[in-house]
Amino acid sequence: MEKFLNITLSGLTVGFIYAAFALCLVLIFRATRLINFGQGAQAMFTTYIALELINRGASYWIGLLAALVSGFVIGGLVERFVVRPVETGPEINAVIVTLGVFIFFVALAAVVFGNTFESFPSAFSLTGLQVGGLDLALTRNELYNIAAVLIALVLLTLLFQFTSLGLRMRAAAFGQEVARLLGVRVGQMLTLGWALAGLFGSLAGILIAGGTLVSPNYMDGVVVFGFVAAVLGGLDSFIGAVVGGLVLGLTNSYVSGYAGQELITLGALAILIVVLLLKPGGLFASSVARRV
């Protein structure tokens, strides 16, 4: 029983990070109808940038800041120069391009930073907390992870719902042509959307790295998990992405705990297959008519 509780707990905490990553995929999908398969590799690269700084004596927080800023910049650059030219053509071209980004960053990291595993520091302690004499499989660091994601979520929601910039971004995502007629610089909004997604992805990347080993491929699984989580939520919905992330975190944890850690990605694939066969629109199939 205790094992079950602990597995559930750790599943929820990692689920929040998957939710953050799923959010950035949904952010991009809503704006440009594309899945940025390279998002994980971008995040991994910014984590390495942070690691370089930390290894040279910077604090964890400086590293985090560096990762977020570089994630933002890289995200914007990728949209503006790599994806923009293919945004309007056949969808397949854009997908191939984001895959090019994926493999480019993975290989670049391997060449520049090395192909071995390196340990990444955690922000807070990794020892389990004690609540009323009970040993919980919850660490300070995991609480920090959850808090970080929630704070980022709140800030993102505030940006989108309550600022004029957020309004313009949403207009650009939901009604590109009309938005242009209303004076919204849609191109800039798209770049900004990808930049924000890059920032979110980098956050997820750093949180996952905390206290574990990183390698150029360490985010590959997260891309898959984020994608499945986003699909669970319906690809269009932020709330759906969060719920999808939590669900996936839980299932990953159960698979890892009861079947074996090596099988978690296949487990995610199985979930994806089941969802696509039964409810392709995701658990929150949104039925808002786009036509007016």
Next chain:
Amino acid sequence: MLEISDLVTAYGPVKALDGVSMTVPAGKITAVLGANGAGKTSLLRTVSGLVRSRSGQVRLEGRDITRAPVEEMVRLGMAHVPEGRGVIAELTVEENLRLGGLFRKDKDAVAQIEHTYELFPALGERRKRAAHTLSGGERQQLVVGRALLARPKVLLLDEPSLGLAPMVVNQIFGLVRDLVDRTGLAVLLVEQNAKSALSIADTGIVLSLGKVVATDDAKVLAADEQLRHAYLGF
């Protein structure tokens, strides 16, 4: 106010506009009429920059805006309510309206939105509702209200009566006429419903296959039975 000269727009080998010229003066409603495919929507889309013209010129208050990017138009004083209304369905009524006034220099946006609710009470009642819950008539009110919030000098209206009940159409047309008379707004109105359009317009222009076949006072056009039968279907 708005001068269009020899505008040519083509999609591949097909010329949607074949040398169209017209003047849209301030304080007047200029109606552009014609059958489907005559080029009416292409005209508006070319003027507002959604579509690039092959040749010709568009001038706003004397200033050449032929190659100006779409996003600039609102800042230059032109508002375009597109075919299909252009409500952003996922946003609320209030958010749609806020978008209208985003780029105005004077910052009394909130007061202006309240004024819009006075003009369109139905919108006021539904201000926090998602725009896709609105009826056709309410959506038309929303997009007209939204366009007006930009305090445009020229308003392009693409088939506002489409899918609306005659009573609602009259209400909206009446509102536009009133606005034009009071504020000196220039309106370029594209309509399939020629009868209603001519009833509130000052000038009527008939397009056929991308060319202007008639330009005249609206009352004169309405009285020309031969023309009406040939091009306007009534």
Next chain:
Amino acid sequence: MSTNLSKQDPTGDSQVGTTPEVTGTPSADTARRRIGSTLVRNGLLMLLAFVGIALLLETLSPFRVSQLGVMAYYLPAIAGLTVLTGLNGQISLGHGALMAVGGYTTAVLLERQEGLPFLLVLLISAVVAGVVGLVVGAAAARLHGPYLAGATLALAVGLPGLALKFDEFLGGDQGLRVSPPRAPDGIESFYESLMGDNLSGQRYLAYYGWIIALVVLLLLSNLVNSRYGRHWRAVRDDEVAAELAGIDLGRMRVQAFVVSAVCAGVGGSLLAVVTRLIAPTSVTIVLSFGLLTAIVIGGLGSLLGAVIGAAVLVFMQQIITDTGLDAGLDASQAANIAPLVYGVLLIVVMLAAPRGLVGTVRMAWSTRAAARRAGA
């Protein structure tokens, strides 16, 4: 935006050669005759190709022979993938994993079952890969959107986990050793009498691989020109029209995916046999991306492009890695230059020449031909 290529057809036709497209509905007789003649024509082409390969295998150094062997196992997978992507408009990031399915099936069968004929093992491996393709395809290929890409990515990332989990059965990290087929005595003596020399194991494997690869190309080429190929293209070009014509979109997509999975399975089986090993490291995600790069370079949908892409992949990889080593990079770094180049190529080719090598050349030819016709 939809998953089809209606806005920009990357390729005209997709076979080796230039058969005019069948546009109307010819009578059954003419159709049969035309298909028959296509089969004959392609068969002759393959025969010619085989002669060419044989020449190369006989005259080149052992190192080149081994490279040609590698090219032989890439080719079926790349060909299947280019048909899927170019003809049907779908993208798979997991064809490396499907190759792994084929390879591991081959390795396990050869290890557990003494005396099974290699061709039978190959067929079984191809079928198993096809079944995996069916499951994934039925779920994801049916649907519109990035689902197949994501699902196949999940397959590519997740499949190595199986090998690690069931390590006593699948060899774990180290993988499984494969004893490759030896030339039957009859063939060996025939070769000796012809060439006056021993048939080396490696050379035999290269022949074996290439014959299979050419057969796969022949079959694919016929499939592409058959009713199936036309239906797949219809689905890619105009879904609405295809549906109105009575074509079941979902089924066509799944069909195309399964066919490409079977081809990947064949390639994987050859991989296991030619490299004598199948391990998680032989089928990393870099492999899936390499296959993608190959079809993009060659031109989506072109079988000729698949051959070119396979050649570029194999020979370029070696050149790039060597250049890296010469430039002073260590082994691990040099090995990663090739994927770096893949990434850059994927981006640059898509941005500059989305039709790939073959497609761009074809476009140039046909534009010039049309201009000449117009001018004359």
